[in-house]
Ligand SMILES: Cc1ncc(COP(=O)(O)OP(=O)(O)O)c(N)n1
Ligand SMILES: Cc1ncsc1CCOP(=O)(O)O
C-alpha cells in the first residue's frame with residue numbers, strides 16, 4: 001500500500017481524464033505530466049515556473065507527445081523511494097510523482113526535457129530546500145552551492161560517477177564473498193562497507209548527484225581500457241574490483257572535499273576499510289587454495305612424544321598427516337632453533353608443511369612454511385612483517401568474535417578450540433563442539449578443530465562441520481602413529497559424512 005497526498009490522487013485522476021480526452025483508456029507518461037500540471041497552485045506547476053518555464057507552452061507541448069504507458073504501481077514505487085530518500089518519508093507528494101514520471105523511461109525523459117520539463121534541472125532547483133521547496137526561500141545547505149556554477153556541477157558529476165563505480169564494485173565483491181568463497185564473515189564485511197557508503201552518501205545535499213548526471217554527455221562511455229575483458233579466475237575478478245573500488249573511493253574522497261569535508265573524511269575511512277577487506281579476500285583466497293588438502297595437522301613437543309621426532313613425523317605423514325607444528329615451550333632459543341632446523345628437514349623429507357609455534361623469528365630463520373599465533377602472541381600484521389608474505393600465519397581462536405577478527409586480520413588458517421579436554425594443555429573452559437559448529441558456519445578459511453581430538457571423537461568434529469583437525473597426543477603418544485593418522489584421515493575424508501567442508505558445500509545464509 002502506498003501513502004499518497006490528496007494532490008497525487010487528484011493528479012492521477014486528472015491524468016486518466018487526459019487519456020480519456022484522447023479517446024484512450026491507456027494513461028501515458030505525458031498524461032501524468034499533464035495531470036500533475038493541471039493544478040496551477042500545485043508543486044509541479046510551481047517548480048516549472050520557478051525554473052523559468054511557461055505553463056501554457058509546456059502543456060501544449062505535452063499534449064503533442066506520444067510515448068509509452070507506464071504501470072502506475074511502478075511509478076508509485078519510484079515516487080515512494082524518492083520521497084524516502086529525500087524526505088525520509090514514504091508518504092509522497094506530487095513533486096515525487098513528477099520526478100518518478102520524468103525519470104522512469106530514458107526516451108521519455110529526453111522528450112520531456114525537449115518539451116520544457118528537464119528532470120535534472122527541476123531536481124537541481126529542489127536541491128536547496130527539498131523538504132518544502134515552496135514555502136521556504138531556497139536556502140542552500142551550508143556546504144553546497146546549487147549546481148549552477150560549473151565547478152560544483154563538475155564535482156557532483158565526478159561524485160555521481162564514482163559512487164556508482166564503488167557500488168558496482170561492492171556488488172561484485174559481495175557476489176565473490178557470498179557465492180565463490182561462501183564466507184559469512186567476508187560477506188558481512190562487504191555489506192557493512194556498502195551500508196556505510198550509503199549512509200555517507202545520504203549526507204550529501206539531496207538531489208546533488210542526480211542533478212549532475214549527464215550520461216549522454218559523458219565523453220568516456222565509449223573508451224575501454226586494455227584488459228577490461230580479460231579475467232583468469234574468480235579471485236582475479238575480486239582483486240580487480242577491489243582495486244576499482246579503492247580508486248573510485250579515492251576520487252569520491254578528493255572531489256567530496258569540494259562539497260563536504262565531513263563526507264570526504266568518512267569516505268577516506270571507508271577506503272581504509274577496503275584495504276582490510278582486500279587483505280582478507282586476497283590472502284584468504286590464496287590460503288584456501290594452498291591449504292586445500294591440509295586436513296590432519298600434528299603438533300609436536302619432543303618431550304611429550306612416545307618416540308623420536310623424525311620417526312613420528314615419517315610415520316604420521318605416511319598415515320596422512322600433511323602439516324606439522326613444532327610446539328616447544330621449554331627449550332632455550334639455541335636448542336629451539338637447532339630443533340626447528342631438524343624438523344624443517346624431516347618435514348621436507350615427508351613432503352609435509354612445517355609450522356613453528358609462537359615464534360615468527362624462528363619460523364623465518366629456518367625457512368618454515370608457517371607460524372602459529374595465539375591470542376596473546378604477536379598480531380598477524382606484525383608477524384607478517386617478520387616472516388614475509390609467503391609464509392602462512394595461523395591464529396588460535398576460542399570464540400566467534402576472535403574468529404571473525406582473525407579472518408579480517410588476514411590469517412591464513414585458524415585453530416578452533418579447545419574442543420575436548422586435552423592431555424597436552426590444561427584449560428578451564430571449552431568452547432567445544434558448539435564453537436566448531438559456529439566456526440564452520442562462519443568462514444571457509446581453513447579451520448582446524450583441536451584440543452583432545454582423536455579417533456574416538458573425530459566423527460563428532462566432522463558432524464559439527466569441520467573436516468580439518470590439529471592433534472598432538474593422539475598421534476605423538478601413540479605406539480603406531482601411522483595407524484592413528486590413517487584412522488583420523490579416513491574419518492576426515494569420509495564421503496558424505498554429516499559434516500561438510502564449508503569450502504565445498506555450505507550455501508551462504
Ligand atoms: C593449530 C593450532 N591451533 C591452536 C594452537 C594454540 O595456540 P596458542 O593459543 O598460542 O597456545 P600455545 O599452543 O602457544 O600454548 C596451536 N598451537 N596450534
Ligand atoms: C595447544 C593447544 N591449544 C588448544 S588445544 C591444544 C593442544 C592440542 O593437543 P591435544 O590434541 O593433545 O589435545
Ligand SMILES: [Mg+2]
Nearest residue numbers: 358373374377
Ligand atoms: Mg602460542
